[in-house]
Amino acid sequence: MAKDRLRVALIGHRFMGKVHSHAYQMVNQLMQPPLEIELGVLCGRDASDVAAHAQAWGWREWSTDWPAVVARPDIDAVDIATPSDMHPAIAIEALRHGKHVFCEKPLANSVKAAEAMVQAARQARTVAMVGFNYRRAPALQLAHQLIESGEIGRVFEVRGLYLQDWAVDPNVPLTWRFREEVAGSGALGDLLTHVIDLTHFLVGDFQDVLALRQTFIDERPMLAKAAGEGLGHVGAGREQKGSVTVDDVTAVLAHLRNGAVGVFEATRFATGHKNGLQLEIHGERGSLRFNQERMNELEFYSVEDRAGLSRAGFRRILATHPDHPYVAFWWPEGHILGYDVTFAHELYDWVNAIAQGTVAHPDFEDGVRCQKVVEAIVASCQQSQAVTVPSQDGSRD
Numbered sequence: 001m002a003k004d005r006l007r008v009a010l011i012g013h014r015f016m017g018k019v020h021s022h023a024y025q026m027v028n029q030l031m032q033p034p035l036e037i038e039l040g041v042l043c044g045r046d047a048s049d050v051a052a053h054a055q056a057w058g059w060r061e062w063s064t065d066w067p068a069v070v071a072r073p074d075i076d077a078v079d080i081a082t083p084s085d086m087h088p089a090i091a092i093e094a095l096r097h098g099k100h101v102f103c104e105k106p107l108a109n110s111v112k113a114a115e116a117m118v119q120a121a122r123q124a125r126t127v128a129m130v131g132f133n134y135r136r137a138p139a140l141q142l143a144h145q146l147i148e149s150g151e152i153g154r155v156f157e158v159r160g161l162y163l164q165d166w167a168v169d170p171n172v173p174l175t176w177r178f179r180e181e182v183a184g185s186g187a188l189g190d191l192l193t194h195v196i197d198l199t200h201f202l203v204g205d206f207q208d209v210l211a212l213r214q215t216f217i218d219e220r221p222m223l224a225k226a227a228g229e230g231l232g233h234v235g236a237g238r239e240q241k242g243s244v245t246v247d248d249v250t251a252v253l254a255h256l257r258n259g260a261v262g263v264f265e266a267t268r269f270a271t272g273h274k275n276g277l278q279l280e281i282h283g284e285r286g287s288l289r290f291n292q293e294r295m296n297e298l299e300f301y302s303v304e305d306r307a308g309l310s311r312a313g314f315r316r317i318l319a320t321h322p323d324h325p326y327v328a329f330w331w332p333e334g335h336i337l338g339y340d341v342t343f344a345h346e347l348y349d350w351v352n353a354i355a356q357g358t359v360a361h362p363d364f365e366d367g368v369r370c371q372k373v374v375e376a377i378v379a380s381c382q383q384s385q386a387v388t389v390p391s392q393d394g395s396r397d
């Protein structure tokens with residue numbers, strides 16, 4: 001690694017590629033990490049497209065050959081923003097070359113593949129992090145602080161919803177997000193994995209799950225190969241159709257190991273909801289509520305309020321005070337932060353961990369932890385019964 005610089009290669013240049021590229025600029029300019037991030041190589045599949053994006057976003061070079069990119073001696077760190085079927089191969093190859101790795105969620109499409117990534121990370125002894133970005137919304141960091149300091153006491157129940165509606169149109173084409181062999185699953189892997197990770201972060205581990213899933217639209221218009229990326233809103237009326245092989249909605253009941261109960265749901269068919277990642281956590285001394293569509297706000301109810309505020313109910317905390325986590329990097333209080341800062345925060349923490357030789361959570365083991373819940377949910381759907389989630393040490397206690 002060159003002194004005081006971290007030379008990054010980014011594999012994937014569409015939705016997450018754009019978000020990460022923008023985040024690196026913000027980290028360098030506004031957060032000033034201990035290492036200056038150098039935007040080294042941007043990699044994608046479509047040469048003319050990736051070249052144009054590399055130029056627009058300030059990447060020094062571009063490529064369509066990821067194995068060559070992750071082997072380059074002038075690259076220190078690899079950021080993976082491709083569909084999840086490719087995460088293991090790219091990550092393991094990058095780690096084999098001694099690179100630090102940041103990998104978008106979900107870590108992989110199976111526990112086995114995710115565990116192979118953990119193994120590769122252990123051998124490489126570099127910093128390997130997975131991109132569950134919502135952990136780093138300031139309001140959810142504040143929720144974590146409040147839970148850790150006992151403000152809501154023992155947690156009884158966590159409710160987690162991730163509601164979107166973009167797939168309700170039958171003319172949305174058959175992108176990789178509807179194909180099990182690429183995406184692993186649908187609303188489950190795409191959306192519910194964020195809720196599972198937040199439950200791990202805020203409340204605790206899963207004991208068992210009872211789940212159901214449904215696909216509402218079985219066939220969708222096929223795409224020309226090159227157009228099969230992104231959310232794929234490329235117009236209606238194509239003649240040829242292909243099969244959707246993933247869930248449109250998944251719903252889950254769960255016991256957590258600490259005795260709390262969980263109720264979870266993810267769907268891309270919740271008309272009216274655009275990015276409705278919602279959490280509600282009920283404890284013996286109070287409750288917390290969050291909705292990503294109003295991500296600067298955390299709602300807090302405390303039983304202590306009863307006397308003084310005559311059962312005033314939930315209060316709204318605007319999580320934009322400089323004392324709130326990460327906010328000091330940004331604007332004066334109340335000037336409202338967005339989706340993009342969650343990525344800046346996680347990439348800042350990755351770079352800091354690299355500079356300091358520490359671990360950045362969620363790491364690849366956290367990615368496996370999430371994937372174990374995903375596999376138990378799939379098994380529960382298949383078997384129509386509750387399924388135990390293996391603990392991190394592999395036991396089914």
Ligand SMILES: NC(=O)c1ccc[n+]([C@@H]2O[C@H](COP(=O)([O-])OP(=O)(O)OC[C@H]3O[C@@H](n4cnc5c(N)ncnc54)[C@H](O)[C@@H]3O)[C@@H](O)[C@H]2O)c1
Pocket residue numbers: 011012013014015016017043044045046064066081082083084086104105106131132133190228229230231
């Ligand atoms: N954290 C979040 O909020 C969030 C949001 C959306 C997507 N994601 C995750 O990010 C990842 C990418 O999703 P997306 O929405 O950016 O997908 P996308 O379809 O918009 O982009 C995929 C990218 O992967 C590249 N790619 C595919 N195969 C390649 C190959 N062989 N060589 C080089 N590049 C290749 C494509 O060129 C494209 O640039 C997925 O794992 C997804 O789950 C995370």
